[in-house]
Each structure stands twice: as structure tokens, then as C-alpha cells.
Amino acid sequence: MLPLKPTLILILGYFFYSLFPLLPSISYNFHNGQRIAQIILLTTSAILLVNRSELYLPIKKILYCFLAFITLSFTSSAISNYPYSSMMNTMHYVMLAIFSISLLNTKVSKKFYIALFTIHSSLIFVCVLNIIFSLVEQQPIIGHNIIMKFDNIRHFNHIQVLSIPLGLYILNTTKYKAITVTSITSNLVILFISNSLAAFVCLFLIFILLLILKLKEHLKNFTFTFVISIFIFSLIKFFEVNYISYDPIISDSGRIEMWLNSIYQSKEFILGIGPGNYSIVLQATALSHPHNFVIQLLNENGIFATLIAFYIIYLVFKKIELTTDYKKLLVLTLLTSLIYSLFSGLFVMPLTQIIFCFLFSNVIKANEKITFSSFLKVITISFSLVYFVISMISASKLDGDTPKMAGPSFWSAGEKNLDGL
Incomplete structure (x- = not known):
């Protein structure tokens, strides 16, 4: 096995901090703790990148399109009602791109995936224990009784949906099949308990893609774990008392109303209202993101930036080579992520942003090799340090007692805290 590179070790550390259920958060809010850890990850990765003499880049069309997207985003931020906070969001996009470049052409060893899967499994197994305790003590199976603080x-x-293809890959490449099957099955059971329509759509999509991509062995394993998890879920439903669900399975949880109102209320579709500035009031509640990355891009970045983002996605998929089962599973996960982003807030979550970067960097063809000149290194370090300082100033101004919009944006609950200094 290949030794893990420093950036991959940082990723494992970040996921351990974000997912290990017994590790306390460094912030008053778990989302903010994940964001601060992500800022440290992105800045450190950029500094490590400077040690290289050469860089691999995606095809020039993708690079030019991203530069156009960032230019439009900075312009939108500059003319927005919250320019400083919005600029921080746009700088965050750039740092995510630098992070993605640091991962291009990185050979990922099997032990990296095993470590990642183990970290996620630790969360799943603790949740399963809490479900068992709830059943034994005849307590309702609700969020706070399953995952502390939530x-x-x-x-x-x-994270549960996106980890399923990873679990299928591990299942096919490790001798610890019983543990892996137990983790995947437990993961699916918790997804069923959550009663999320978007998650069910993604599970169905995974099944269809496994079929289309002719991943027969993985399809068989997925079907087996799915059937077992349905059986276990049925037993839980039989023994549980006082089951509480916030929404019925066929409910849209108010999303359609939010999407229609977002389109109707936005009058800045050319350049947008600035990255990170989305807000809408529904039934006296101010919401900070629309649970749909397309609508969020249209509102915040404008129609031109949105079209460029879609063209980048098109260029990425156009160049994908489905030569191995590993590549196929990566593409499956990326497609599932994009579809899930049409129903959920993946676009703003620190963990899923890192997953997106990892997936894109692994499926993009990076044949453009350039010399990483001293000038580019100075620009990278300078930009990274400015980003880090601004982000930390913003973090220092977080106030848990201030009323905020519901749902996260850059920080938790849609807080904008750099403006008005």
C-alpha cells in the first residue's frame, strides 16, 4: 500500500473531528466547529501545496470557466448589501478550488478509504447503541436520543448517503466483510428512521446507477444490505413506543413553497445578491439557504455564474473515463451528491464541500502540467493567509445569543457577522 500523503492525513483528521461522536466541538455550535476545522484544513493544504515545484491542472476550459465564475462572484459580493461577509464566502470558493488542485493526480491508497469508512462507522455504531437504549428504556426515537447535540x-x-458507495467499495476489497456489512446495514436503518424523502430518492438512484454502470457485485451487496436493513427497521417499528416524525415521508417539508418564493422574490438574477447572502421569510421564519444548489446559485451568484457552473459540470462529466469499478463508484457518488443537492443543503455544509472537492479532483482529467513558479506560490500563500485571518476574525464575532436566520450559511443559522464593523 502507498503511504498516505500529508493532505490525505489532514482530511482524515478533519473527518475524525467532524464525525467521531465522542469528540467535543471547539465551538458553541457543532456546525461552526466543523467550519473552523475546515478553514484550518484549507489553509494548511494551500501551504503544503507551495512545497511542490509542479502542478497538475484540469483542462484549460474548466480553469477559464472557474476564473470567470470567481470574477462574477467577487463582483456580486462587492455590490451586495453584505459585501464583507459575501467576499469571505467567495474567497472560500477559491480556497476550495486550491484544495481540489492539491488533490489532483493524488494516488489514494486502500487504507485511506478504510480509515474514512471506520471514522463514519464509529458515528453509526454509537447511533445504533442509542437506538437500542431508546427501545429498552421505551424512549421515543428522536434526534437528540440518537445523536448527542442534534x-x-x-x-x-x-454523509450517510454518500458513504454507501464507499462502503460497497470497502466490502469488495477487504477481508472484514462482516463488520463492513454491519456498518452499511446500520447506516441504511438510520436512514429509514430519519424518514427523509430526499435520502430515499438517492438510495433509489444508487440502485439504478449500479445497474446502469454494470456494477453487478456491488449491486448484489447493496440489495442484500438493503433487504436486511428493511427487516431490522420493521423490527424497530414493531418494538418502539411513541414514534415521533417531524414530517411524513411524502412531505416536501415546505421546500416547494420556498423554491417558488425564492424565484419570485429575487430581482437580482443577473449578478445575484452576493454569495452567502440568501435569505427568505416563510411563515415568520427567516431561512438562510433554499435546500437547492441551483436556486441558491441563481439568487446569490446570478444567472451567468450559474450557467458557467453547469458548463463546468458538463466539461467534467464529458471527460470522465469509466474504465474501472473504482472510477464508476466515484462517478456514482458524484452524481448522487449533485442530485441530493437539489433537495438538501449540501452546498453550504463544510463536510460535503470537502467531499465534493475530493470527488471532482478524482474524476477530473488533469493532464495540464505547469511549473509552480515563485510568483504563484507567493500569491497562493498571501491569499490563503488573508482568507484565514478574515475567517478567524469572523469566527471571533460569533454570538450564540443573537437571533439569526434558521439553517446554516457560512456559519450556523445564516449569521453574517463581518458587516457593520
């Missing part, structure tokens, strides 16, 4: 049982659904 009243929303669906909070980790996006």
Missing part, C-alpha cells in the same frame, strides 16, 4: 435526526443524512 434535535434533527436528518442532520447527517447527506
Whole structure:
């Protein structure tokens, strides 16, 4: 096995901090703790990148399109009602791009995936124990009783869905099959308990893609774990008392109303209202993101930036080579992520942003090799340090007692805290 590179070790550290259920957060809010850890990850990765003499880049069309997207985003931020906070969001996009470049052409060893899967499994197994305790003590199976600090049982659904293909890959490449099957099955059971329509759509999509991509062995394993998890879920439903669900399975949770109002109320579709500035009031509640990355891009970055983002996605998929099962599973996960982003807030979550970067960097063809000149290194370091300082100043101004919009943006609950200094 290949030794893990420093950036991959940092990723494992970040996921351990974000997912290990017994590790306390460094912030008053778990989302903010993940964001601060992500800022440290991005800045450190950029500094490590400077040690290289050469860089691999995606095809020039992708690079030019991203530069155009960032230019439009900075312009939108500059003319927005919250320019400083919005600029911080746009700088964050740039740092995510630098992070993605640092991962291009990185050979990922099997032990990296095993470590990543183990970290996620630790969260799943603790949740399973809490479900068992709830059943034994005849307590309702609700978010706070399953995952400490979380009243929303669906909070980790996006990570659970995206980890299933990883689990299928591990299952096919390790001798510890019983443990892996147990983890995948437990993961699916918790997804069923969460009663999320978006998660169910993604599970169905995974099944269809496994079929289309002719991943027969993985399809068989997925079907087996799915059937077992349905059986276990049925037993839980039989023994549980006082089951509480926030929404019925066929409910849109108010999303359609929010999407229609977002389109109707936005009058800045050319350049947008600035990255990170989305807000809408529904039934006296101010919401900070629309649970749909397309609508969020249209509102915040404008129609031109949105079209460029879609063209970048088109260029990425156009160049993908489905030569191995590993590549196919990566593409499957990326497609599932994009579809899930049409129904959920993956676009703003620190963990899923890192997953997106990892997936894109692994499926993009990076044949453009350039010399990483001293000038580019100075620009990279300077930009990274400015980003880090601004982000930390913003973090220092977080106030848990201030009323905010519901749902996270850059920080938790849509807080904008750099403006008005």
C-alpha cells in the first residue's frame, strides 16, 4: 500500500473531528466547529501545496470557466448589501478550488478509504447503541436520543448517503466483510428512521446507477444490505413506543413553497445578491439557504455564474473515463451528491464541500502540467493567509445569543457577522 500523503492525513483528521461522536466541538455550535476545522484544513493544504515545484491542472476550459465564475462572484459580493461577509464566502470558493488542485493526480491508497469508512462507522455504531437504549428504556426515537447535540435526526443524512458507495467499495476489497456489512446495514436503518424523502430518492438512484454502470457485485451487496436493513427497521417499528416524525415521508417539508418564493422574490438574477447572502421569510421564519444548489446559485451568484457552473459540470462529466469499478463508484457518488443537492443543503455544509472537492479532483482529467513558479506560490500563500485571518476574525464575532436566520450559511443559522464593523 502507498503511504498516505500529508493532505490525505489532514482530511482524515478533519473527518475524525467532524464525525467521531465522542469528540467535543471547539465551538458553541457543532456546525461552526466543523467550519473552523475546515478553514484550518484549507489553509494548511494551500501551504503544503507551495512545497511542490509542479502542478497538475484540469483542462484549460474548466480553469477559464472557474476564473470567470470567481470574477462574477467577487463582483456580486462587492455590490451586495453584505459585501464583507459575501467576499469571505467567495474567497472560500477559491480556497476550495486550491484544495481540489492539491488533490489532483493524488494516488489514494486502500487504507485511506478504510480509515474514512471506520471514522463514519464509529458515528453509526454509537447511533445504533442509542437506538437500542431508546427501545429498552421505551424512549421515543428522536434526534437528540440518537445523536448527542442534534434535535434533527436528518442532520447527517447527506454523509450517510454518500458513504454507501464507499462502503460497497470497502466490502469488495477487504477481508472484514462482516463488520463492513454491519456498518452499511446500520447506516441504511438510520436512514429509514430519519424518514427523509430526499435520502430515499438517492438510495433509489444508487440502485439504478449500479445497474446502469454494470456494477453487478456491488449491486448484489447493496440489495442484500438493503433487504436486511428493511427487516431490522420493521423490527424497530414493531418494538418502539411513541414514534415521533417531524414530517411524513411524502412531505416536501415546505421546500416547494420556498423554491417558488425564492424565484419570485429575487430581482437580482443577473449578478445575484452576493454569495452567502440568501435569505427568505416563510411563515415568520427567516431561512438562510433554499435546500437547492441551483436556486441558491441563481439568487446569490446570478444567472451567468450559474450557467458557467453547469458548463463546468458538463466539461467534467464529458471527460470522465469509466474504465474501472473504482472510477464508476466515484462517478456514482458524484452524481448522487449533485442530485441530493437539489433537495438538501449540501452546498453550504463544510463536510460535503470537502467531499465534493475530493470527488471532482478524482474524476477530473488533469493532464495540464505547469511549473509552480515563485510568483504563484507567493500569491497562493498571501491569499490563503488573508482568507484565514478574515475567517478567524469572523469566527471571533460569533454570538450564540443573537437571533439569526434558521439553517446554516457560512456559519450556523445564516449569521453574517463581518458587516457593520
